[in-house]
Amino acid sequence: MDMKPALRSPTITDVAEAAGVSPMTVSRVLNGRGGAGEETRRRVLEAAQALSYRPNAFAKSLKNDRSNTVGIVVPDIVNPFFPEIIRGAELVARPAGYTLLSCNVVEDPEREEEVLGMLLDKRVDGLIICSARLDDERLLRAIAPHRAVVLINRAAAKRHAGTIEVDYRAGVDAVVTQLIAQGRRRFGFAAGPAASQGGRKRREGIEAALARHGLSLVFDLPCTPDLQGGAEIAARLLPEIAQVDAMICYNDLIALGLMKPLEQAGIRVPEDIALVGCDDIPASDLVSPALTTLRIAKQDLGEMAMRMLLDRIAGRNTQQGIVIEPDPIWRATTPRLPG
């Protein structure tokens, strides 16, 4: 026999009437501002409970110009790298009273710009952008009107945003150096999206290591940062496969996407080609041979970014930029030296 819920949800005025006080008093009680008598307080709380009153977030936001919402923009939510970052960010945001609005850009700069505008409309109190794909000028313009911004893996505009960067350069350098020591000489690079700053960092790392040994890249091909990108690289690489004995991939997905086509073409990993990914997504440890990669503490990264963002929202721009080091994880696609 329960009634249909009223079409209109109860407002503070409804509660006030039910409790026989003014809306202002209800507001005071519910926000613990004090200045309300014990008896009144009780009546208000009872009324609010009875009506299952929930303050209207819009009205509140309109009044104080704060949404208690923060955004996070990622290139592709289906890429396993990003959900972990989102989870980390959410883990910090929620206890701090913020709702996280996560937005998917599907690797499209236009979409990124659009999303940044949408977040502005929603008046988020701040936002995190992962691996921005916009060029510097458009990115700057898009973040300028925002109250607080943290960029992950994009060290542009330090004046207007905090930054957290993974030191891919050093990580990749170390891995390539080790591979050279293991006898690899002819390196290819599956470079990922051309617009990625992280991609350029990885390239610098490779080239630095190679240069120290008088070597240079044999292949350097852009591709989408997913399994299919790896498959496409494989297709283009196969005719001239003998030119390469080690592939460094922008991320694990690309590396994993490479493995099956190589195998089907009779090219052995790691005997013919050593393979290195980046990110250490869970799948990389499940395939055979297991994939050597650079591990990034993804959830930590998300947590750090959110903490930095909340600091900036609160006006405490304590740290402008953080650099975190990736960990090389040596697995079967890059065998140890014999002996």
Place this chain on the structure above:
Amino acid sequence: MDMKPALRSPTITDVAEAAGVSPMTVSRVLNGRGGAGEETRRRVLEAAQALSYRPNAFAKSLKNDRSNTVGIVVPDIVNPFFPEIIRGAELVARPAGYTLLSCNVVEDPEREEEVLGMLLDKRVDGLIICSARLDDERLLRAIAPHRAVVLINRAAAKRHAGTIEVDYRAGVDAVVTQLIAQGRRRFGFAAGPAASQGGRKRREGIEAALARHGLSLVFDLPCTPDLQGGAEIAARLLPEIAQVDAMICYNDLIALGLMKPLEQAGIRVPEDIALVGCDDIPASDLVSPALTTLRIAKQDLGEMAMRMLLDRIAGRNTQQGIVIEPDPIWRATTPRLPG
């Protein structure tokens, strides 16, 4: 020499003053309501452009009691099953003018309840709940105040919500039947979260198929629906492994988590144990042996759910419930019959 952006973002009144008209006229022009002269229209648009005016979503929502935001609640965003659903939902929501607020519950009913309340505060116009973990009563109470709800894989409360279900029962039945035909007799079930309705459906499918052959389950163990859950099942299973020659897993992650421990214990897949997962996440086709699984059109699922939700928001409750069939994908963990 550009000025610092004003602390306060421009309002419709600012635009009105710049254009020398009333705010109402600006509103009309910007919303294409007509009733504005050509010359006026031009001036307003110019002024809005010049100030890079963006209407305040709060004020708008407060006025028309619509947020143009919909929520989607998932148990765990790190589980690769869900990002694809989210992407599908977003692909439909955005062109329709809706922002998608995706919320992560981390497999915790309390959190789920909390999130549903938060979405109520934010006055979402509707929401999709994936694999709700709340019991019927609490779920019903939590969704009652919402304007429109679609449940994925949870056929409770058809009166208050649209539902989309995967017919796991039939899918699992078909797979188990085939495995029996291939000679497997002793089945174990890694059942996933006890609160999952989908888990019960899978169990029904297994038991139906087994019953037709006078068989019954040897193992039926709950576990978390992730790699670690699989590893734990493996640990508990190992002492008595000989009792089982086929494992059906709640999802691919569990199955994949099982594989390495089994291998390390010298148990061969598929020779000693056939292995079946569910969902067909990308990793399942990358491991060796590749995992047999039930494929679910995850992105389609998300798209369908969002279309259904938008229908319900618009008051068109055309279809109450949809059932979609999973596709068995036969791979190496369940070898074909010899001959």
Place this chain on the structure above:
DNA sequence: TGGAGTTACGTTATCGTTATCTCAATCCTG
């Protein structure tokens, strides 16, 4: 006992938008 200080509320105005009403100017149409 009277004025200052305190407590417990209520009133008013405001955030930015827009539905509704109003009004003036312009347009036909017979």
Place this chain on the structure above:
DNA sequence: CAGGATTGAGATAACGATAACGTAACTCCA
């Protein structure tokens, strides 16, 4: 060219919550 229809635009009043201010009643001590 009178009178009704149409068009362009402004004024007003909400939406729900709350900051700022106002006020009545009470406390307290000289």
